[in-house]
Amino acid sequence: MKRVINYSAGPAAIPVEVLEQARDEMLDWNGTGCSVMEVSHRGKEYDALHMETMDLFRQIAGLGKEYEVLFCTGGASTQFLMLPMNYLGPGKEADYVVTGNWSKGAIKEAKRFGKITFPANMELEGERFVAIPRQGDLKLNPAAEYVHYTSNNTVEGTEWHYIPDVKGKPLVCDMSSDIFSRPLDFSKFSLFYAGAQKNLGPSGVTVVAVREDYLAKAHDDLPTMMSYKVFKDKFSMHNTPPCFSIYILNLVLKWLKKNGGLEGMGKVNEAKQKLLYSAVDGSKGYFRGLADVDSRSWMNIDFKLPNPELDDKFVKEAKAAGIIQTKGYRSMGGIRLSAYNAVSLKDVQTTVGFMQDFMKKNPA
Ligand code: PMP
Numbered sequence: 001m002k003r004v005i006n007y008s009a010g011p012a013a014i015p016v017e018v019l020e021q022a023r024d025e026m027l028d029w030n031g032t033g034c035s036v037m038e039v040s041h042r043g044k045e046y047d048a049l050h051m052e053t054m055d056l057f058r059q060i061a062g063l064g065k066e067y068e069v070l071f072c073t074g075g076a077s078t079q080f081l082m083l084p085m086n087y088l089g090p091g092k093e094a095d096y097v098v099t100g101n102w103s104k105g106a107i108k109e110a111k112r113f114g115k116i117t118f119p120a121n122m123e124l125e126g127e128r129f130v131a132i133p134r135q136g137d138l139k140l141n142p143a144a145e146y147v148h149y150t151s152n153n154t155v156e157g158t159e160w161h162y163i164p165d166v167k168g169k170p171l172v173c174d175m176s177s178d179i180f181s182r183p184l185d186f187s188k189f190s191l192f193y194a195g196a197q198k199n200l201g202p203s204g205v206t207v208v209a210v211r212e213d214y215l216a217k218a219h220d221d222l223p224t225m226m227s228y229k230v231f232k233d234k235f236s237m238h239n240t241p242p243c244f245s246i247y248i249l250n251l252v253l254k255w256l257k258k259n260g261g262l263e264g265m266g267k268v269n270e271a272k273q274k275l276l277y278s279a280v281d282g283s284k285g286y287f288r289g290l291a292d293v294d295s296r297s298w299m300n301i302d303f304k305l306p307n308p309e310l311d312d313k314f315v316k317e318a319k320a321a322g323i324i325q326t327k328g329y330r331s332m333g334g335i336r337l338s339a340y341n342a343v344s345l346k347d348v349q350t351t352v353g354f355m356q357d358f359m360k361k362n363p364a
Pocket of ligand 1: 009010074075076077078102150152153154155174175176177195
């Protein structure tokens with residue numbers, strides 16, 4: 001069996017132990033004589049898994065029962081509209097910090113439900129983003145219902161290294177691409193959400209965590225599948241949940257716990273990003289990092305080689321060496337290494353060896 005080093009930005013690598021367990025349980029899950037995909041979501045076996053997964057999520061985040069964990073579908077993209085649908089409306093306003101392609105995606109939907117204001121807009125010419133605003137740069141709108149930001153900009157390779165102080169406003173975050181990558185004070189958030197397909201497992205489930213007092217403020221009269229309150233009241237089982245995705249999420253969360261929880265993830269991810277950025281910075285300009293140094297993402301490491309031909313050659317030769325999905329996002333070009341939780345330190349060491357070797361063999 002050949003496993004590659006997988007830098008896919010999402011759907012992304014899943015820990016091999018999780019895949020092995022899923023394989024072993026595929027024909028007979030939990031003594032049921034069938035897979036988790038084939039049992040009723042109303043049955044006791046699935047119900048236990050479902051509720052345990054919510055508890056595991058809370059435990060890892062260090063949150064108590066005052067946070068509801070919801071399992072939604074439609075990806076983080078559906079949260080872009082579900083959130084404002086639940087909290088905005090005619091005459092209402094919300095603050096959105098503009099730090100990249102995905103925060104713009106969130107804004108596009110939010111504008112359908114209210115007036116959107118921008119505490120900071122980090123867009124440079126040509127849709128380029130290289131930095132995260134500093135606390136002092138944030139101009140908050142006193143009339144905003146909430147403040148939304150994107151903790152990690154998957155495309156641009158930038159990440160917030162602090163939680164903004166929003167002066168008592170409800171703080172909402174799209175954590176799709178760095179959730180559970182390191183310790184974070186999740187209790188600062190009124191609501192946060194993440195598509196699972198980067199650090200949490202497969203696509204198909206989007207986790208939303210919302211503090212109960214904030215949930216109580218959501219609108220009541222909404223289409224059923226758009227209502228946070230319905231998700232809470234029905235334990236995210238008003239309709240058939242994405243059972244298999246939730247099952248893998250459950251296994252990933254157990255893997256995460258076994259590997260030291262957020263402290264454990266944080267240590268490894270810190271070491272990984274240091275190695276990768278040192279390889280970039282130590283190359284005397286051969287590899288050029290795209291993000292400002294103090295805004296660099298630990299998850300998505302973006303850089304360029306001396307010319308686009310060398311970028312292409314790098315991607316091709318990396319693939320031949322068993323290192324896949326290294327091509328940058330289409331609007332960015334260059335290389336993007338998405339080193340999420342399931343990419344090991346050893347994988348990164350191998351990659352750095354490849355980078356150094358490539359540089360020697362392909363002078364600018
Ligand atoms: N937000 C961020 C930060 C993302 O990286 C992505 C997907 N790459 C999305 C939102 C959209 O997620 P989905 O595809 O689950 O709708």
